[in-house]
Amino acid sequence: MAAVNIQPITVNTTIFARRLAMSFTQQQLEKHQTLWNQMTSHRFLLETRDGKIADDIFAQWMKQDYLFVRAAIPFISALVPKGPLHHWKPHSDVVAMLNKEMDLFEERANAVGVSFEGVQPWFINHAYIQFLMATAYTASYPEAYTLLYTAEKAYHDAWLVVKEGLDPQSKWYPFVENWASEEFGQYVNYLQGELDAMASDVGKAEHQRMEDIFELTVKYEISFWEMAYTGAQWPGIQS
Amino acid sequence: MAAVNIQPITVNTTIFARRLAMSFTQQQLEKHQTLWNQMTSHRFLLETRDGKIADDIFAQWMKQDYLFVRAAIPFISALVPKGPLHHWKPHSDVVAMLNKEMDLFEERANAVGVSFEGVQPWFINHAYIQFLMATAYTASYPEAYTLLYTAEKAYHDAWLVVKEGLDPQSKWYPFVENWASEEFGQYVNYLQGELDAMASDVGKAEHQRMEDIFELTVKYEISFWEMAYTGAQWPGIQS
Amino acid sequence: MAAVNIQPITVNTTIFARRLAMSFTQQQLEKHQTLWNQMTSHRFLLETRDGKIADDIFAQWMKQDYLFVRAAIPFISALVPKGPLHHWKPHSDVVAMLNKEMDLFEERANAVGVSFEGVQPWFINHAYIQFLMATAYTASYPEAYTLLYTAEKAYHDAWLVVKEGLDPQSKWYPFVENWASEEFGQYVNYLQGELDAMASDVGKAEHQRMEDIFELTVKYEISFWEMAYTGAQWPGIQS
Amino acid sequence: MAAVNIQPITVNTTIFARRLAMSFTQQQLEKHQTLWNQMTSHRFLLETRDGKIADDIFAQWMKQDYLFVRAAIPFISALVPKGPLHHWKPHSDVVAMLNKEMDLFEERANAVGVSFEGVQPWFINHAYIQFLMATAYTASYPEAYTLLYTAEKAYHDAWLVVKEGLDPQSKWYPFVENWASEEFGQYVNYLQGELDAMASDVGKAEHQRMEDIFELTVKYEISFWEMAYTGAQWPGIQS
Numbered sequence: 001m002a003a004v005n006i007q008p009i010t011v012n013t014t015i016f017a018r019r020l021a022m023s024f025t026q027q028q029l030e031k032h033q034t035l036w037n038q039m040t041s042h043r044f045l046l047e048t049r050d051g052k053i054a055d056d057i058f059a060q061w062m063k064q065d066y067l068f069v070r071a072a073i074p075f076i077s078a079l080v081p082k083g084p085l086h087h088w089k090p091h092s093d094v095v096a097m098l099n100k101e102m103d104l105f106e107e108r109a110n111a112v113g114v115s116f117e118g119v120q121p122w123f124i125n126h127a128y129i130q131f132l133m134a135t136a137y138t139a140s141y142p143e144a145y146t147l148l149y150t151a152e153k154a155y156h157d158a159w160l161v162v163k164e165g166l167d168p169q170s171k172w173y174p175f176v177e178n179w180a181s182e183e184f185g186q187y188v189n190y191l192q193g194e195l196d197a198m199a200s201d202v203g204k205a206e207h208q209r210m211e212d213i214f215e216l217t218v219k220y221e222i223s224f225w226e227m228a229y230t231g232a233q234w235p236g237i238q239s
Numbered sequence: 240m241a242a243v244n245i246q247p248i249t250v251n252t253t254i255f256a257r258r259l260a261m262s263f264t265q266q267q268l269e270k271h272q273t274l275w276n277q278m279t280s281h282r283f284l285l286e287t288r289d290g291k292i293a294d295d296i297f298a299q300w301m302k303q304d305y306l307f308v309r310a311a312i313p314f315i316s317a318l319v320p321k322g323p324l325h326h327w328k329p330h331s332d333v334v335a336m337l338n339k340e341m342d343l344f345e346e347r348a349n350a351v352g353v354s355f356e357g358v359q360p361w362f363i364n365h366a367y368i369q370f371l372m373a374t375a376y377t378a379s380y381p382e383a384y385t386l387l388y389t390a391e392k393a394y395h396d397a398w399l400v401v402k403e404g405l406d407p408q409s410k411w412y413p414f415v416e417n418w419a420s421e422e423f424g425q426y427v428n429y430l431q432g433e434l435d436a437m438a439s440d441v442g443k444a445e446h447q448r449m450e451d452i453f454e455l456t457v458k459y460e461i462s463f464w465e466m467a468y469t470g471a472q473w474p475g476i477q478s
Numbered sequence: 479m480a481a482v483n484i485q486p487i488t489v490n491t492t493i494f495a496r497r498l499a500m501s502f503t504q505q506q507l508e509k510h511q512t513l514w515n516q517m518t519s520h521r522f523l524l525e526t527r528d529g530k531i532a533d534d535i536f537a538q539w540m541k542q543d544y545l546f547v548r549a550a551i552p553f554i555s556a557l558v559p560k561g562p563l564h565h566w567k568p569h570s571d572v573v574a575m576l577n578k579e580m581d582l583f584e585e586r587a588n589a590v591g592v593s594f595e596g597v598q599p600w601f602i603n604h605a606y607i608q609f610l611m612a613t614a615y616t617a618s619y620p621e622a623y624t625l626l627y628t629a630e631k632a633y634h635d636a637w638l639v640v641k642e643g644l645d646p647q648s649k650w651y652p653f654v655e656n657w658a659s660e661e662f663g664q665y666v667n668y669l670q671g672e673l674d675a676m677a678s679d680v681g682k683a684e685h686q687r688m689e690d691i692f693e694l695t696v697k698y699e700i701s702f703w704e705m706a707y708t709g710a711q712w713p714g715i716q717s
Numbered sequence: 718m719a720a721v722n723i724q725p726i727t728v729n730t731t732i733f734a735r736r737l738a739m740s741f742t743q744q745q746l747e748k749h750q751t752l753w754n755q756m757t758s759h760r761f762l763l764e765t766r767d768g769k770i771a772d773d774i775f776a777q778w779m780k781q782d783y784l785f786v787r788a789a790i791p792f793i794s795a796l797v798p799k800g801p802l803h804h805w806k807p808h809s810d811v812v813a814m815l816n817k818e819m820d821l822f823e824e825r826a827n828a829v830g831v832s833f834e835g836v837q838p839w840f841i842n843h844a845y846i847q848f849l850m851a852t853a854y855t856a857s858y859p860e861a862y863t864l865l866y867t868a869e870k871a872y873h874d875a876w877l878v879v880k881e882g883l884d885p886q887s888k889w890y891p892f893v894e895n896w897a898s899e900e901f902g903q904y905v906n907y908l909q910g911e912l913d914a915m916a917s918d919v920g921k922a923e924h925q926r927m928e929d930i931f932e933l934t935v936k937y938e939i940s941f942w943e944m945a946y947t948g949a950q951w952p953g954i955q956s
Contacts, residue, residue: 035476038475038476038477042475074377123458123462124366124474126366126370126455127362127363127365127366127369129373130366130369130370130372130373130374131365131366131373132373133369133372133373133376133377134368134369134370134371134373134376135369137372137376137377138313138372138376216365219362219473222473222474222476223362223473223474223475223476225475226474227474227475229475230474230475234458234461234462235363235461235462235465235466235469235471236277236281236461236462236464236465236466236469237274237277237458237461237462238277
């Protein structure tokens with residue numbers, strides 16, 4: 001009879017021990033596996049992977065994501081004054097990377113006859129950009145860094161899915177080459193290592209806020225893909 | 240023949256002269272009349288005015304707007320360091336007013352058996368709050384003040400619509416008494432006067448950004464009512 | 479022989495145990511006792527306590543501190559968006575308190591024929607105000623709260639020194655009544671309790687930065703008294 | 718008799734017309750010529766120009782300015798989110814330039830046996846850095862840009878003075894080559910053009926605040942040279 005009691009205790013201890021051994025990012029990725037899977041299996045990604053995405057749908061993603069990538073530059077810049085000295089150079093490198101991403105968007109847009117002239121952020125894009133900036137200013141550095149990591153990790157994983165099936169001759173393959181690349185993967189690993197190190201040296205209250213930001217960021221990512229696919233505009237507004 | 244040419248010129252001159260004589264807020268309210276009407280005729284407001292709003296729909300507005308009113312406190316606070324000395328005291332008064340609004344929400348929620356315990360902002364609410372904070376930090380003071388004015392003016396006008404029909408005995412009438420009151424109207428007039436004065440002393444580029452923020456704020460307001468009515472959650476997420 | 483080894487260990491253990499039992503603020507006040515004493519024994523305070531301070535020297539302190547108290551309003555306001563919900567109301571109360579302090583300055587200045595018209599911050603005052611605002615924006619909330627606590631504690635202790643000797647009929651006694659009061663002491667105790675609670679839940683790196691800000695704030699306080707006494711202007715500038 | 722009245726009017730009109738034709742930066746440089754001359758004729762610069770500066774005095778400038786140049790990186794970064802799109806790339810280039818300046822400091826320090834290990838900012842340096850950050854966050858973009866321009870223009874002009882006399886074989890000549898170079902001069906000209914363009918499109922109140930920041934920045938620059946020369950520490954603190 002005692003064994004009945006002991007068994008669940010044993011199991012709990014194991015889980016507890018495993019949790020303890022897990023880094024912050026491992027914990028969050030495991031805890032939000034369902035959300036993460038919703039993101040990586042979004043029809044936008046699967047149709048792109050399978051070469052079935054409509055050109056005009058891909059174009060609306062390109063237009064919106066171009067604006068989002070551009071908005072990441074002030075976000076990264078706003079992190080610098082709050083971050084440790086040894087993060088300043090990496091942040092500069094990210095800004096340079098974002099400038100190269102914008103070149104990629106412009107080159108691809110040009111190649112397929114899409115123009116970014118006068119493009120405005122749609123509601124969900126506008127909201128996500130506000131989330132970036134509000135977090136950069138009001139949250140602590142480890143909290144804002146959680147947003148950065150989660151968004152970059154999400155992009156890496158999303159484009160790894162597309163890579164699984166997309167024809168390397170596809171006109172969209174350069175995006176795979178950018179975000180599913182080993183180089184980008186190393187950058188995400190670097191962010192992960194830095195974030196996990198910070199997470200192991202914050203208090204309980206801040207740790208909880210970091211968890212909240214991880215979850216919020218995955219949600220914004222999913223909503224962004226949904227907007228790209230459906231063309232969702234401002235809720236409740238007839239234009 | 241000359242008269243044919245002169246006539247449109249005369250008309251244009253009149254329009255031009257009228258524009259010149261119009262304040263910033265008059266210009267914006269006229270320019271975005273269609274959007275403004277979409278807001279003041281939102282079914283949430285009309286059904287509330289007509290005493291037909293479902294209790295659970297009104298409750299979901301109460302929960303979300305409670306969080307939004309609370310989030311306005313850090314927004315107002317963030318304006319103080321950027322604003323002129325003579326705005327500091329009025330901003331303190333607004334924070335006191337927001338605290339009283341929260342009391343009103345709590346009193347009404349209590350009266351009708353609604354609890355704010357553990358309520359989280361839905362997507363559109365979260366987005367709007369991020370817009371407040373991102374604007375407070377990255378925009379100029381006159382730009383951020385435009386957001387403040389537009390949101391308060393929108394609330395005043397929205398509840399003036401409800402006031403036209405709602406039975407003063409209604410359990411929702413205290414909200415009418417708050418935002419449709421003469422006192423609140425005077426506060427909105429004060430904001431309008433200050434904003435118009437600032438708008439007359441900014442450069443062209445900043446004036447344009449103020450116009451953009453006026454329009455964005457009306458859109459966020461409409462989307463907020465839409466969320467309150469439809470219960471819209473995070474786009475693309477199955478929970 | 480063993481006793482020789484045991485003895486120092488015993489002593490160390492005692493010190494270590496005492497340190498462990500000490501709160502953050504106790505630790506800092508003990509560690510920087512020399513600096514703290516330099517502040518509380520500054521000739522400005524001792525001469526004021528002994529009724530020997532020259533009127534024009536006291537007047538230059540009044541003018542500069544009036545500006546500093548005023549500058550504390552945007553500092554406190556900038557803390558709100560970064561702080562926890564239960565700190566918002568106390569911060570509002572501090573702003574109200576600062577407005578009352580400004581009234582006190584104006585009343586006293588009036589009573590003794592001093593005018594604040596067109597007064598500009600001298601170098602050290604300007605620098606201290608920049609330190610407030612830069613910290614509010616770039617440091618974490620517990621770090622910025624350390625500045626707030628240290629400055630308020632410094633003022634309480636400074637005026638407690640003056641209280642020891644100043645004639646209650648003195649024209650400067652109302653300042654004693656303000657900062658050496660039991661009420662102000664309770665406010666400082668409240669800040670101390672909140673700060674110690676936060677300090678016990680931050681990581682090592684943040685704890686170190688909090689210690690640095692404590693020390694910096696005491697230094698700025700001393701330099702402020704020095705400026706008030708000597709009338710020090712901008713270093714190296716002949717006017 | 719009328720001529721008596723007319724004459725001063727004529728003179729005033731000429732001055733007025735000249736003022737109108739002058740750009741913001743020309744106006745400020747003319748208005749604060751005395752302060753500017755105090756800066757460019759500071760004994761630190763003249764002794765360096767004449768090869769008479771003591772090595773340990775030059776070393777204390779190197780240590781402090783190294784910290785200041787480093788602190789300019791978060792300052793520039795904090796400007797990005799508030800600035801127009803076409804300033805982002807130039808700001809990135811400035812960060813790259815600052816990193817190169819730090820390399821220059823390290824190389825020179827190495828060459829002459831000076832170490833930056835554990836160097837802390839002295840009071841005036843700490844204050845100036847706080848002024849950078851507080852301005853970046855609380856002031857408008859044109860105001861913060863005024864600080865950037867004035868500090869860079871001050872450095873260019875200061876080192877042009879040194880260039881007039883310093884032996885190109887001097888161990889300090891690489892600093893002349895950096896800030897007195899034509900390339901750096903072109904960068905200052907670029908900042909001047911951008912600032913003048915912004916200044917011509919702001920309101921009166923903001924224009925006045927820009928003028929205040931110009932003057933404050935020159936004062937901080939002079940005080941910095943004074944600190945470098947005299948080794949001034951925290952006012953009123955005995956260590």
